[in-house]
Amino acid sequence: MQVDYIIVGLGLAGLAFTKELDKNNQSYVVFEDNSQNSSIVAGGMYNPVILKRFTPVWNAVGQLKIALPFYKELEIQFNKKYDYPVDIYRIFKSVEEQNNWFFACDKPSLSNYMIPKIVKENFYGIKADYGYGKLINTGRIDTKRLLNDYRNLLIEKGIFKNESFKYSELSISEEKIRYKNIKASKIVFCEGFGMKQNPFFNELPMQEAKGELITIYAPDLNIDFLIKAPVFVLPLGNNHYRVGATFNWRDKSKLPTEDGKKELVEKLESFITVPYEIVEHSAGIRPTIKDRRPIVGKHFQYKNLAILNGLGTRGVMIAPTVAKELYNHLEKGSELDKEISVTRFY
Numbered sequence: 367m368q369v370d371y372i373i374v375g376l377g378l379a380g381l382a383f384t385k386e387l388d389k390n391n392q393s394y395v396v397f398e399d400n401s402q403n404s405s406i407v408a409g410g411m412y413n414p415v416i417l418k419r420f421t422p423v424w425n426a427v428g429q430l431k432i433a434l435p436f437y438k439e440l441e442i443q444f445n446k447k448y449d450y451p452v453d454i455y456r457i458f459k460s461v462e463e464q465n466n467w468f469f470a471c472d473k474p475s476l477s478n479y480m481i482p483k484i485v486k487e488n489f490y491g492i493k494a495d496y497g498y499g500k501l502i503n504t505g506r507i508d509t510k511r512l513l514n515d516y517r518n519l520l521i522e523k524g525i526f527k528n529e530s531f532k533y534s535e536l537s538i539s540e541e542k543i544r545y546k547n548i549k550a551s552k553i554v555f556c557e558g559f560g561m562k563q564n565p566f567f568n569e570l571p572m573q574e575a576k577g578e579l580i581t582i583y584a585p586d587l588n589i590d591f592l593i594k595a596p597v598f599v600l601p602l603g604n605n606h607y608r609v610g611a612t613f614n615w616r617d618k619s620k621l622p623t624e625d626g627k628k629e630l631v632e633k634l635e636s637f638i639t640v641p642y643e644i645v646e647h648s649a650g651i652r653p654t655i656k657d658r659r660p661i662v663g664k665h666f667q668y669k670n671l672a673i674l675n676g677l678g679t680r681g682v683m684i685a686p687t688v689a690k691e692l693y694n695h696l697e698k699g700s701e702l703d704k705e706i707s708v709t710r711f712y
């Protein structure tokens with residue numbers, strides 16, 4: 367088999383990069399071994415405001431301009447819905463937070479998202495003594511459904527290998543790379559936290575953060591917006607809500623834990639008063655880099671090996687932009703922004 371690219375990993379990074387390859391008529395084969403599941407369990411939210419401090423997320427407005435049409439195209443391609451617009455209501459903890467909200471609303475980059483007033487409405491089953499700050503033009507991508515459909519498409523096309531990529535079997539020369547019976551011009555590693563096993567890139571400073579989520583059934587909680595308090599409560603439809611997420615920098619397994627569940631339940635019950643039942647509990651590892659920026663670019667020695675990783679807590683918004691930038695870098699020789707280039711660590 368001869369292809370232009372081998373791709374290792376089909377999370378949001380791998381998906382976004384293969385879409386660039388499709389657009390440019392490049393051939394590829396994807397390896398995926400289900401060893402990580404960050405993209406599948408993710409809340410899938412896109413929102414350009416950091417909800418702790420009401421500050422802008424790095425480059426988010428520009429990323430959204432690329433991401434929203436990207437997911438729209440996928441909806442058209444598969445004739446399915448993946449993008450669910452959903453407003454966010456941030457519960458204020460104090461008068462000081464209310465004041466900070468108004469201050470942030472004045473920032474031009476956030477004025478399309480933050481509504482400059484305090485929502486005082488009472489929603490049944492929710493404690494919010496200081497009211498809410500409301501965000502609009504935000505939403506959720508159903509990443510699980512999208513990745514499942516995308517994987518099935520690659521299987522149908524015969525370009526999906528459901529197996530672990532074995533780094534020791536890769537042979538590299540100036541012009542070509544070879545892996546088992548596959549010859550390719552380039553390989554792009556999109557392994558998320560799996561990067562730690564990759565001998566070509568495992569020295570990069572990943573500070574992965576495990577996250578756990580629960581899904582609850584709460585028939586009395588009648589809301590169609592996301593509530594952000596110590597945890598978020600995200601409506602999924604049919605009285606189901608996703609609640610998350612924890613941050614744990616020590617536990618490296620992708621398994622859900624009793625401690626994680628306990629933390630989520632305690633935080634949830636600090637502002638929700640209706641009965642609920644936990645119907646699902648999941649976990650994944652966010653591939654976060656020390657400086658909280660993606661890592662994109664070529665291996666320092668082998669120019670036909672590249673990495674697309676470090677999407678951290680915001681893969682939904684970042685992946686389409688960085689995939690495009692990596693493609694243009696590899697195929698058109700364009701310079702990568704210093705902030706995202708892997709060369710900042712060489």
Ligand SMILES: Cc1cc2nc3c(=O)[nH]c(=O)nc-3n(C[C@H](O)[C@H](O)[C@H](O)COP(=O)(O)OP(=O)(O)OC[C@H]3O[C@@H](n4cnc5c(N)ncnc54)[C@H](O)[C@@H]3O)c2cc1C
Pocket residue numbers: 374375376377378379380397398399400401402403404405406407408409410411412529530531532556557558559560561576577578579610611612649650651652653674675676677678679680681682683
């Ligand atoms: C609990 C939680 C909540 C989150 N919520 C949000 C959110 O609301 N919004 C948002 O934007 N982001 C969210 N994120 C972050 C988001 O999930 C990540 O930024 C993104 O999914 C990372 O995508 P990725 O493709 O780089 O990595 P991954 O999704 O981890 O994909 C890497 C893939 O590579 C495969 N792989 C690895 N090694 C190999 C190998 N050797 N051979 C074959 N395959 C291999 C893995 O199986 C995996 O499928 C959340 C993450 C978590 C854990």
